[in-house]
Amino acid sequence: MLHLIKYCLVTIIRQKQTVFWSMLFPILLGTLFYVSFGSQKTEIETINVALVENDNSEMSKNFINYLEVIEDSDEKLIKIEKLSKEKAVKKLEKLEVTGVFYAGTEPELVVAGNNISSSILKSLLDTFNRQAQMYIDIATQNPGKFEEAVKSGYQEFATETTLTGKSVDGAVQYFFSLIGMACMFGSFIGYLVSVQLQANVSPVGLRRAISANSKLKQIVASTLSAVFVHYIDLAVLLLYLQFVLKIDLSGNIFKLIGICLAGGFIGVSTGMLVGTFSKLPDGIRIGILVITGLFTSFLSGLMVGGIKGLIEDKCPLLNKINPASVITDAIYSITVYDDPGRYALNIVILVAMSLITGAVTFIISRRECYDSI
Amino acid sequence: MVKVENLVKRYGNFVALDHLELKISEGEVFGLLGPNGSGKTTAISCMLALLKYDKGNIEILGERIKPSSYNIKKQIGIVPQNVAVFEELSVIENIDYFCGLYIKNKKERKKLISDAIEFTGLGKYTKMRPKQLSGGLLRRLNIACGIAHKPKLVIMDEPTVAVDPQSRNKILEGIQELNRNGSTIIYTSHYMEEVEQICTKIAIIDAGRCIAKGTKEELKSMIKTGETITVESIFLSEKQLSEIHALQNVFEVHYENNILVARCSSAKHNLVRFMDYLQDNNISFGKVFSELPTLNDVFLEITGKKLRD
Numbered sequence: 001m002l003h004l005i006k007y008c009l010v011t012i013i014r015q016k017q018t019v020f021w022s023m024l025f026p027i028l029l030g031t032l033f034y035v036s037f038g039s040q041k042t043e044i045e046t047i048n049v050a051l052v053e054n055d056n057s058e059m060s061k062n063f064i065n066y067l068e069v070i071e072d073s074d075e076k077l078i079k080i081e082k083l084s085k086e087k088a089v090k091k092l093e094k095l096e097v098t099g100v101f102y103a104g105t106e107p108e109l110v111v112a113g114n115n116i117s118s119s120i121l122k123s124l125l126d127t128f129n130r131q132a133q134m135y136i137d138i139a140t141q142n143p144g145k146f147e148e149a150v151k152s153g154y155q156e157f158a159t160e161t162t163l164t165g166k167s168v169d170g171a172v173q174y175f176f177s178l179i180g181m182a183c184m185f186g187s188f189i190g191y192l193v194s195v196q197l198q199a200n201v202s203p204v205g206l207r208r209a210i211s212a213n214s215k216l217k218q219i220v221a222s223t224l225s226a227v228f229v230h231y232i233d234l235a236v237l238l239l240y241l242q243f244v245l246k247i248d249l250s251g252n253i254f255k256l257i258g259i260c261l262a263g264g265f266i267g268v269s270t271g272m273l274v275g276t277f278s279k280l281p282d283g284i285r286i287g288i289l290v291i292t293g294l295f296t297s298f299l300s301g302l303m304v305g306g307i308k309g310l311i312e313d314k315c316p317l318l319n320k321i322n323p324a325s326v327i328t329d330a331i332y333s334i335t336v337y338d339d340p341g342r343y344a345l346n347i348v349i350l351v352a353m354s355l356i357t358g359a360v361t362f363i364i365s366r367r368e369c370y371d372s373i
Numbered sequence: 374m375v376k377v378e379n380l381v382k383r384y385g386n387f388v389a390l391d392h393l394e395l396k397i398s399e400g401e402v403f404g405l406l407g408p409n410g411s412g413k414t415t416a417i418s419c420m421l422a423l424l425k426y427d428k429g430n431i432e433i434l435g436e437r438i439k440p441s442s443y444n445i446k447k448q449i450g451i452v453p454q455n456v457a458v459f460e461e462l463s464v465i466e467n468i469d470y471f472c473g474l475y476i477k478n479k480k481e482r483k484k485l486i487s488d489a490i491e492f493t494g495l496g497k498y499t500k501m502r503p504k505q506l507s508g509g510l511l512r513r514l515n516i517a518c519g520i521a522h523k524p525k526l527v528i529m530d531e532p533t534v535a536v537d538p539q540s541r542n543k544i545l546e547g548i549q550e551l552n553r554n555g556s557t558i559i560y561t562s563h564y565m566e567e568v569e570q571i572c573t574k575i576a577i578i579d580a581g582r583c584i585a586k587g588t589k590e591e592l593k594s595m596i597k598t599g600e601t602i603t604v605e606s607i608f609l610s611e612k613q614l615s616e617i618h619a620l621q622n623v624f625e626v627h628y629e630n631n632i633l634v635a636r637c638s639s640a641k642h643n644l645v646r647f648m649d650y651l652q653d654n655n656i657s658f659g660k661v662f663s664e665l666p667t668l669n670d671v672f673l674e675i676t677g678k679k680l681r682d
Contacts (some may be wrong), residue, residue, distance in 0.1 A: 007459075007469075007470045011459050011461040061621055115677065196459070199423060203453055207421060210423055210449070212443045213443070213445040213474045354507055370423060371424075
């Protein structure tokens, strides 16, 4: 077995194409992201907002109080400037403020554009509207508790923001998706070892198939080697992101390793499965690997930041069956949400996917006798 | 050593092997001769339990071979038609890898690898990768990977395809040496000269059937042709052609593009009688060849087509 593993490792490491896609490509892409996004911003920029007092109603007072509590919070999410309607509109036109809140019986918001800052302002208004009655009750019955209630609601808002797919730091999500993509690109290693195992796919596979070594032993050795090399690739990528690009992958490192172990196995077993498609030419099978890797990563938010959230709204099942999305979501669950339940669910899904793809690949690969060669 | 009985292999309606019967004894260099697509590789794949077959029985070393017959497979070495080596491994690593599929002991393997390298003359190229080798050297590496574990039975499936004459001779000499060292060889080819040169027993296969088998002498004695006389640059009338056809022992005459080919049954002085006729009739001519029957003649007479058709 050691003999088989040793040479399988050597063949993988010396295969330039495999090394490029599984190790170098994610590192290059990560570097590109880093250069494109500039240095990482882990703090939210304070949003300048104008406040126009429409009337003197209870609702208006409560809304102003609500905004002031948020302004005074540690996060410094917003900076309010009380203005007349005309001045506020002028400032909005000159983009000196991101939006204008109108405090009245029905609080309103006007924003200058459609970006993350304006979305945050809208979310603040939505949160207030949803909980307005509660704020009024507290303000009238127990005014001392108002600030605490708003802060509690604000925390809920912060959590909701992440739950809808908008990371507090928008750029980090690309790196999470990148890890998902890197896991999927282990398929190139899986493909290489799979091709070398099949007698109806490669001459080397034929020679191995008729040797005195059982196919099972060869499959186990190849799979272990492929998975091992892929885990090294992923470890290098994580170290590169964390220590060279200084991307904050904080959270439980063991949980992150758990994600990479399960996710990496899916990548390898997917490649091994594609390698067994003996009727397809080599170029087409490689194309399937590239497209699978990139498309699943695209859906997880690698190229368009909001797509994962959009899919979560329109077709959540897709996010649950797309391994790259599950990997990305699992990373969110430990780095952003700190939600052990969500993490566990994602890990269960990843392990289930690994078992299914691994089992199918094994059943196809283990044949020793063929109908045609 | 190898017994193939009533072997039938179909691909849909196409019959690749049609009740094939072979018996190969220990110590033989057994040639499977047939044109491309005749079923040689299919037969080999069935013998190695790599290909399912519809009917028949295959025994190797006295046991029916199955995919899991690892003890039998340990005794077999295969040199496949396509070069089957890892591009990423050097010459010595490739030999070590494939030898290691049969021999676990490192020390023993080291000696076997060194023997295989010496046998195939790859000593100068051990650190090279397959891409750096010429076609002939690559074929030699293919052989080294198949025989390094010193198997009792070596199956070589067209090992000289696309090899230059010099390398081909080296390979053929090597096969004979392997046989002298105790290995039984099954050698498939569509090159009759090779089969004639090295095989002690030959089976001619066509359309999945064994149409003749025996030693080369036995095969040649099966056919009418004893001698083929070819005359180049000769101008003959219809009358003269008829007269040549009527000469003693001549049973077939073919005249095209001023080249005359006459097939004669086995007898003494066929060429003398032929030359006498040409001289007596004052017929001028160019080169004259007289050839003893070849396996191609055997194939031609039995099937009505040439081996390389």
